[in-house]
Amino acid sequence: MKLCVALDLPNAKENLDLAKVLKSEDVWLKVGLRSYIRDGKPLLEELKAINPNFKLFLDLKVYDIPNTMADAAESMAGLGVDMFNVHASSGKKAMSMVMDRLCDIPNPPIVLAVTALTSFDEPSFQTVYNETIDKKAAQFAKDAYESGLNGVVCSVFESALIKSSTTQNFLTLTPGIRPFGEDAGDQQRVANLETAKNEMSDFIVVGRPIYQSNDPLGVTKRILENI
Numbered sequence: 351m352k353l354c355v356a357l358d359l360p361n362a363k364e365n366l367d368l369a370k371v372l373k374s375e376d377v378w379l380k381v382g383l384r385s386y387i388r389d390g391k392p393l394l395e396e397l398k399a400i401n402p403n404f405k406l407f408l409d410l411k412v413y414d415i416p417n418t419m420a421d422a423a424e425s426m427a428g429l430g431v432d433m434f435n436v437h438a439s440s441g442k443k444a445m446s447m448v449m450d451r452l453c454d455i456p457n458p459p460i461v462l463a464v465t466a467l468t469s470f471d472e473p474s475f476q477t478v479y480n481e482t483i484d485k486k487a488a489q490f491a492k493d494a495y496e497s498g499l500n501g502v503v504c505s506v507f508e509s510a511l512i513k514s515s516t517t518q519n520f521l522t523l524t525p526g527i528r529p530f531g532e533d534a535g536d537q538q539r540v541a542n543l544e545t546a547k548n549e550m551s552d553f554i555v556v557g558r559p560i561y562q563s564n565d566p567l568g569v570t571k572r573i574l575e576n577i
Contacts, residue, residue, distance in 0.1 A: 351577045354378040354407055354523070356557030356571065361387040362396075368560075369400050371567050375574065378405040382556055384519065386410060394429055396504070405432040407523075407553075411464050413437035416444035420451040420533060427455050435503055435523075438463035438490035445497035460521070463494035464503045465512075468526035468540070484508060488515045495520055506541035509549040523553040528571050530559070543576050 355377050357365040357409060365385060379397055386393070386408065394515045397404055408431040412422050421575040426434045436448060445463060452458040454547060465487040466475055475483050483505075491512040501521025504512055509522040546554050565568045 351551055351552045351575065352376075352378055353570070353573055354380050354553050354555045354559055356380045356382065356396075356409075356525075356555055357385055357561075358557050359383055359385075359561055361376055361394055364366045364561075365389075365393065366396055366400065368443070368566060369404070372570055373401040373404075375570055377570065377574075378553065380407045380408050380409050380410045380557075381410070381431075388438050391429055392446075394431065397410055398430070406417075406430075407432065408434040408459075411435055411437055413440050414444075419444045420447040422472075423448040423461070424451050424455075427452055427459055429461055431463065433460040435462040435464055436493050436499075438465055438502065442493050442497045445494055449498040456514045460500045462503050462523055463490060463497075463499050463519065465490040465508065466504065468505045484511060488512060491516055491520070506546050506549045506551055509546075509551050518550070521552045522550070523555065524549075524551040525555040527554040527556050529554075529556060529569075529576070530557060543573065547577065 357379055359365045369379060394406055397406060408426055412419055419440060448461060466483045472483055475510060479486050487504055487508040488511055492515055494502050495516040502512060503523045505526055506524045507523055512522055524546055528540050529543045529545060560566045560569050
């Protein structure tokens with residue numbers, strides 16, 4: 351299991367300062383929608399300059415028509431990131447086109463499909479998708495697997511189910527991790543480290559418990575010791 355630290359701070363300087371604090375640790379860094387729209391490619395380059403061994407996850411959750419998604423995937427691969435994601439609800443044709451576009455790129459990024467956002471609870475998810483989270487997440491994961499993607503973004507609570515309906519090697523990245531039982535904030539389906547391990551998460555995303563801490567390095571080290 352790998353730790354992915356969410357760089358969701360209000361400005362580039364704070365994100366870069368956090369990366370500098372963590373530069374000696376074996377972590378992935380997640381650059382999300384707000385950070386990338388605001389700070390763009392220079393942020394990615396500055397993060398790599400802090401530590402070339404940092405692995406970067408570009409979390410833009412791309413969702414558009416198939417050709418546009420394939421174009422975007424090619425552009426994201428050109429940024430030198432190590433992983434990015436698309437929405438599984440874009441459909442198998444779009445996801446397959448994304449993977450086809452990347453097939454001739456040396457060492458292409460890991461590509462994940464978003465299943466059900468962890469901000470959804472069961473009633474709000476069913477209002478949008480007219481299906482239970484478990485059933486729809488498993489279907490989305492199967493679509494992503496059959497489209498050649500490397501894995502999915504899901505909550506901890508769907509991770510083992512998704513692996514059982516695809517393969518154990520199909521990656522699951524699980525946001526909403528509160529490592530030691532911290533406050534859930536605006537997330538609904540949150541879990542601690544022990545649950546994440548039991549549910550076989552491959553990547554855990556931790557944000558606020560690290561960057562809102564008075565000792566982000568200490569919290570990070572404690573998480574790494576426990577995974």
